[in-house]
Amino acid sequence: MKRILPILPLLAVVVLVQLVTAWTGTQYYLTQMTMAAYYSLLIIGLCVLMGYAGQISLGHAGFFAIGGYLSAALTTRSLVPFKEAALVRLLDNCGMLHAGKDLYGGELLVVTPWAAAVFAVLVAALIAVAIGIPVLKLKGHYLAMATLGFGIIIYRLVLATPWFGEADGISGVPPFQLFSGVTVSGETSVRILNYYLAWGVLLCGLVLLINLMQSRIGRALRAIHGSEEAADAMGVNIARFKLQTFVLSAVFAAIAGVLLTHYNGGIGPSEAGVMKSVRYVAIVAVGGMAHLWGAMFMGVLLNFLSLRGVFGSYDDAVFGLILIVIMLFAPDGILSLITGRKKQAVTVPTVQQDREV
Amino acid sequence: MSTELFVQYLFAGITYGSIYAIVAIGFNIIYNTTGIINFAQGEFVMLGGMIAITLLSFMPLPAAIALAVIITMIIGALIEIIFIRWLKNPSVLRMIIITIGLSILTREAAVHIWGENIRALPYFVGNEITTIGIMGARISPQVLWVVGVCGVMVAVLHLFFRATSVGREMRACAANRLATILCGINPRNMVTFSFVLSAGMGALAGCVMSPITYSQYDMGTGLAIKGFTVAILGGLGNSGGAVAAGLLLGVIEAFSVSVVPLAFQDAIAIAILLLILFVKPHGIFGSGEAARLKAF
Numbered sequence: 001m002k003r004i005l006p007i008l009p010l011l012a013v014v015v016l017v018q019l020v021t022a023w024t025g026t027q028y029y030l031t032q033m034t035m036a037a038y039y040s041l042l043i044i045g046l047c048v049l050m051g052y053a054g055q056i057s058l059g060h061a062g063f064f065a066i067g068g069y070l071s072a073a074l075t076t077r078s079l080v081p082f083k084e085a086a087l088v089r090l091l092d093n094c095g096m097l098h099a100g101k102d103l104y105g106g107e108l109l110v111v112t113p114w115a116a117a118v119f120a121v122l123v124a125a126l127i128a129v130a131i132g133i134p135v136l137k138l139k140g141h142y143l144a145m146a147t148l149g150f151g152i153i154i155y156r157l158v159l160a161t162p163w164f165g166e167a168d169g170i171s172g173v174p175p176f177q178l179f180s181g182v183t184v185s186g187e188t189s190v191r192i193l194n195y196y197l198a199w200g201v202l203l204c205g206l207v208l209l210i211n212l213m214q215s216r217i218g219r220a221l222r223a224i225h226g227s228e229e230a231a232d233a234m235g236v237n238i239a240r241f242k243l244q245t246f247v248l249s250a251v252f253a254a255i256a257g258v259l260l261t262h263y264n265g266g267i268g269p270s271e272a273g274v275m276k277s278v279r280y281v282a283i284v285a286v287g288g289m290a291h292l293w294g295a296m297f298m299g300v301l302l303n304f305l306s307l308r309g310v311f312g313s314y315d316d317a318v319f320g321l322i323l324i325v326i327m328l329f330a331p332d333g334i335l336s337l338i339t340g341r342k343k344q345a346v347t348v349p350t351v352q353q354d355r356e357v
Numbered sequence: 358m359s360t361e362l363f364v365q366y367l368f369a370g371i372t373y374g375s376i377y378a379i380v381a382i383g384f385n386i387i388y389n390t391t392g393i394i395n396f397a398q399g400e401f402v403m404l405g406g407m408i409a410i411t412l413l414s415f416m417p418l419p420a421a422i423a424l425a426v427i428i429t430m431i432i433g434a435l436i437e438i439i440f441i442r443w444l445k446n447p448s449v450l451r452m453i454i455i456t457i458g459l460s461i462l463t464r465e466a467a468v469h470i471w472g473e474n475i476r477a478l479p480y481f482v483g484n485e486i487t488t489i490g491i492m493g494a495r496i497s498p499q500v501l502w503v504v505g506v507c508g509v510m511v512a513v514l515h516l517f518f519r520a521t522s523v524g525r526e527m528r529a530c531a532a533n534r535l536a537t538i539l540c541g542i543n544p545r546n547m548v549t550f551s552f553v554l555s556a557g558m559g560a561l562a563g564c565v566m567s568p569i570t571y572s573q574y575d576m577g578t579g580l581a582i583k584g585f586t587v588a589i590l591g592g593l594g595n596s597g598g599a600v601a602a603g604l605l606l607g608v609i610e611a612f613s614v615s616v617v618p619l620a621f622q623d624a625i626a627i628a629i630l631l632l633i634l635f636v637k638p639h640g641i642f643g644s645g646e647a648a649r650l651k652a653f
Binding site for chain 2: 054134140142152159160275281319320322
């Protein structure tokens, strides 16, 4: 209980921000706060993978895109031409399809958002398993390049597939009615509701991960990060824990992708780009790698500033600079400069040591 | 497929393949002396081409290329001195993130200096439509320039590492850093020198390829990932393997165009990379034992 107590002041801050924006008439800030919260959901997932399990991923925008693109495509692309196919009929009978009219009054038959969301997250998890089994055997540069390669393949696929809208992406994604009265949508009438919804999802994710990291799994991951050989010798199933963490972080990314796509009403190929993946890594690094609170805080702050356009045309450059400066001067994260908090003395393999093994 | 078409594809493959080989050798030089992969390697190629194009309005082509190579070498040295030299025992993860950051910063600097336009150096001999016939295929003379310059670079590099004292010191540094220090060689200078060397090679390759493949601010990432594929394929640290693997990847890519859409061309190189990493991470031409010595 003690470790999730800081949630309460955070909740108070979340409510306070909403009240202040309502009072000062700057409620448009809530839109970016909502989007920043969804991005941060991905970032805390990546934080567990990078900080606790010590596995870098330069392809997490790929999982975000799998979630976002699949749910967007399934809820907008009409299935009318395939109406007679057995699979489509089966889906219809299960109540997973939604008939409607498109802009021009034509017949429209699409998958319901719930079914699409579940499918998208499942696919992301399955891909994470399929990719994770071989990739997580690799270390260091090999792992970085392999995940980067995965990210680029996803980017190329969405860019070259007409079903995913090629360079235009997918627009006109319908609102996602979670349950009656609660809808994920960018409409201004439900802005405050969506703000609380996004933060609710983010805080649930945070509590889940904090508890997980204090459990047997978290201890196993830290042992792996410290020394894989030692963890192995102590009977920790390295491959399984690494894979589980990878899949967990991919699922977080996919859920963020699904929700943000419904909130924005669309998704474009830049969401799958390499720069996005690098940006997520940068934010985790600033937050202090193995520091969920730091990652979440920096995730919200930096994404909010970036979405407000504070960095202008230097957006990517700012994140590149952040990466370098943090890694050069404060590899334990920006908070370590203030609190003087140092990581426990774990021997992280260094370049020189590695070569002499 | 007719003979002419075959030769045509083959030459296209060899052209790109020699570029990949040069990028891969750039990776290898830095990897051998430091044990890090410089993710900003592709940016050196971009810088070489871009700087030469800018200088061209002030001076003749050979001078512009020479000066561009020298400027890129200085940039390479500065990058190493400012960002890498003073780090004590950095972790692999930290080095990966720093070089990725450097690659982004270089690219962003390039887009603010040169804009997003695609540029190119003029053809060294003739123009776009000048061709020479080889076995019925029509080849631009620039292709021969690319292949020739890359070949000479590889040969000179080989001689440099065998015959000159600096080259031998660099190899010593790669073999055993501690013993090198005991012999009175400063490995830090060798690291700086390896950055200068691979920056210069990348820049020269960027200049000769510019007329055919054009130069753009964001060409680095694609080249880096293909160069890395080639470096892995040939066995990390093995420059002879890199040449063979580079030509192999270039030819595979060139022929793949006749089978799959152009949009997926990058995906093919990456798929090969993933496959190699999963199946045989020490490369086709690398020995398992050597790879274990340098295992991460």
